[in-house]
Amino acid sequence: MSDLFQRVDQALEGIRPYLQADGGNVKLLEVTPDMIVKLRLLGSCESCSMSAMTMKAGIEKTIRKAIPEIVRVDAVSESEAQA
Numbered sequence: 001m002s003d004l005f006q007r008v009d010q011a012l013e014g015i016r017p018y019l020q021a022d023g024g025n026v027k028l029l030e031v032t033p034d035m036i037v038k039l040r041l042l043g044s045c046e047s048c049s050m051s052a053m054t055m056k057a058g059i060e061k062t063i064r065k066a067i068p069e070i071v072r073v074d075a076v077s078e079s080e081a082q083a
Contacts (some may be wrong), residue, residue: 002031004031004067005028005031006015007038007066007067008028008063008066008067008070009028009064010066011062011065011067012026012028012039012059012063013060013061014066015059015062019043019045019054022044022045022048023043023044024041024042024043024044024045024046024048024053025041025042025043025045026040026041026042026045027039027040027042027058031070032056034071035069035070035071035072036070036071036072036073036074036079037063037070037072037073037074037077038074038076039055039059039073039074039075039076040075040076040077041054041055041075043071044059052074055073055075059073060072060073
C-alpha cells in the first residue's frame, strides 16, 4: 500500500465515526497519479439525499486538510467500482 493511500485512509478514519453513526461508511478505492481520490460511499451514504454535501463539505474537506496536494475527491458508484 502506498504511503499516499495510507495517508488518505488515515484521514478518513477521522470522519468514519460520523458516517457510521448514521449507518454509512466510505471505502477508499484509489488515489490516481493526478492526485484524485476515488471513494465508494457505503450503507446509508449510498442513497442519502445529502451525500453530495457530505462528500464536499465533510469528506473532501477532511482529506484535503490532511493532504493538501489532493486535487479532488470523487464518489464512484458500485457499478463503476466493479468495472
